[in-house]
Amino acid sequence: MDSFIINGGKQLKGEIKVSGAKNAVLPLMAAALLSPGESIIENVPNLIDLKTMSHLLRVIGARIEYNEGRLSIDASNCNCFEAPYDLVSKMRASIYVLGPLLGRFHQATVSFPGGCAIGSRPVDLHLTGFEKLGAKIEIKHGNIIAECKGGLKGAEIVFPFVSVGATANLLMGAVLAEGITTIKNAALEPEITHLIDFLNAMGAKIEGKNTNTLVIQGVKELKPTKIKVIADRIEAGTFVIAAAITKSPLKIVNCNPEHLQALFTKLEQAGCHFRIEGDTVLVLPAEVIKPVDVVTEPFPSFPTDLQAQFMAYMTLADGVSHITETIYPDRFLHAAELNRLNADISVKNGTATVSGVKNLSGAKVMATDLRASAALVLAGLVAEGQTTISRIYHIDRGYDKIEEKLSNVGADIQRIIM
Ligand code: EPZ
Secondary structure, eight states, rough: OOOOEEEEEOOOOOOOEEOOEEEEEHHHHHHGGSSSSEEEEEEEOOOOHHHHHHHHHHHHHHHHHHHTEEEEOOTTTOOOOOEEEHHHHTOGGGGGGHHHHHHHHHHEEEOOOBTTTTTTOHHHHHHHHHHHHEEEHHHHHHHHEETTOOOOOOOOOOSSSSOHHHHHHHHHHHHTSSSEEEESSSOOOHHHHHHHHHHTTTOEEEEEETEEEEEEOOOOOOOOOEEEEOOOOHHHHHHHHHHHHOOOOEEESOGGGGHHHHHHHHHHTOEEEEEEEHHHHHEOOOOOOOOOOEEEEESEEEGGGGGGHHHHTTTTSSSSSEESSSSOTOOOOHHHHHHHHHHHHETTTTTEEEEEOOOOOEEEEEESHHHHHHHHHHHHSSSEEEEEEEEEEHTTTTTTTHHHHHHHTOOOEEEEEO
């Protein structure tokens, strides 16, 4: 298992380019199953999770080619409507094939996703949503077995709370359902807006983009299309915090600043400033970091996927901050690892209390999940001495060559290949 060794305390300088968004590519890849023919997705980063999704689509019978950020998916010859345990257990987003397979082939078997390091993560909203659209669903031998003879039928789905995954999955099913589907309390995340653009370009009829009510008029068939993936707002946000925590005036290029407003607001409260021009953000970091409270919520509020990284920043604030997680109340495994680096964090009932310290100090730590690993990298960049982060396969799931991007702006970070 690879590790990172970081010698902290280096000032960073220059530009970091943001890659395409993992969490946007995953549903687009599943959506490509909705039509025969070759769909093209451009600006695709080279990430483990996307390789896992490619593997799954190949099992289903799609032909996949990936070359320098261009992903081609030909779903003409799909003949196996199954997502097996070994792939679903590696990546929960495998559940995204349920909607397209039910929509186009009227059947799907998907291994039931278990828990993971950030919490229990049920899929009940996905399943009750498909039942509303007329699917019969059985859970047997650890599998979700779903079928809808004659196809899905439009219906009204009202989510009790916002779910990105359930919104995407139901959208992908509803586009080929007979009649009209209404999804209320739909997620507003940019990755959902992007999926709607892709589906509509395939010939779907979805109205209500950027609102929480989506109205889908089912169509008989879809055609393949081409799309360029939006910038990864979580990768961009991680680099913005890298600039803030190292007090370096970094330029983050190729991002969409509109997707980062909640982060900018909190960093401004901490004392940072930003110069935004088009798709470029120049971060002007705070000299003294003011403590700021954060509550994670669905978009456009503060994202759970930047909670760990923001916590790393707050460990060096001049005072006490509180970080409350409402999406995954157990997503705090990074707190104990940050404490190994001399942070002072205690967690109780879904809220972390972070008492700022003067300095972090390098130590051996362990990555527990994707964003936790990013938080440890950020902390390692400013910790005195050497930080070794083990189990960095987590970070390779969602950050394309993070060590290369950070070394290019002056960080002392090295991958040790075991
Ligand atoms: C997506 O997960 C992202 N994953 C996550 O990114 C992200 O943290 C999350 O949205 C929230 O923004 C992908 O896009 C592949 P949800 P998803 O359904 O869709 C509960 C990362 O680091 N829930 O919006 O699975 C759920 O447990 C990650 O890149 C149910 O109870 O998230 C959570 O508490 C990890 N039943 C809340 O809803 C359901 O059927 C929101 O989850 C579905 C969800």
